[in-house]
Amino acid sequence: MERTKLLTITVIGLFLINLATLGFLFLNGPKPGEMPHEGRRQPKTIIIEKLHFDANQQKEYEKLIRWHREEIDQLDDSIRQTKNKLYSGLSESNLNIKTKDSLIALLNAYQKQVEETHFKHFEDIKKLCKPNQQEDFMALTTELSRIFAPRPHRPRHEER
Known part of the structure; x- marks a missing residue:
């Protein structure tokens, strides 16, 4: 050729x-x-746009975000530490069932606190809304699980 x-x-x-x-x-x-x-897009941006927050509401919303983030960070830390304790028990030859069960119960309690913190955060956002924004907030509630859904990712063992 x-x-x-x-x-x-x-x-x-x-x-x-x-x-x-x-x-x-x-x-x-x-x-x-x-x-x-x-x-x-950041959930913060979506919420500000959908609820049509004015400048003052945005400042108050920033404060709510800071509080929420601090609470969730502390809970995430506690969850991480508890999971480390739980899974470190796998290396022991004789795993204490009582310890395992109490650590799992503690993880459940932390997860409950996470959900309660999220819920309170949205109750506080609702309180920020003016009467003419309440309908927008109600419409937003149907989208919250999508807006705050974890981003899809592949498990590490599949990334090769």
Whole structure:
């Protein structure tokens, strides 16, 4: 095969690959009226927009976020430490069932506190809303689980 034919075929192949890539990106891009990377927007931004918070409400909301974040960080720390204690028991030859059960009960209690903290946070946000924003808040409640859902990720053992 001549070099020019090989070069021509290679150039045409690369051109087709580029077209396919552009077509894929075009077809899977944001839909009309949808903001690009909407799934990556911060929940804070989404809530401020959906509830139409004014400047004062945004300042108060910032305070609520700080309180919420501190509470959740402390609980996450406690959960992490308790899980470390629980799983370190796996290395022992004779696992104490009572200890295991009490650590799991403690994890359940921490998780309950996490959910109660989240709920209180949204009750506080609701209190920030003016009467004309209450309907927007009610509409927002149907989206909370989607807005705050964990981002999908692959387990580490599958990342190879």
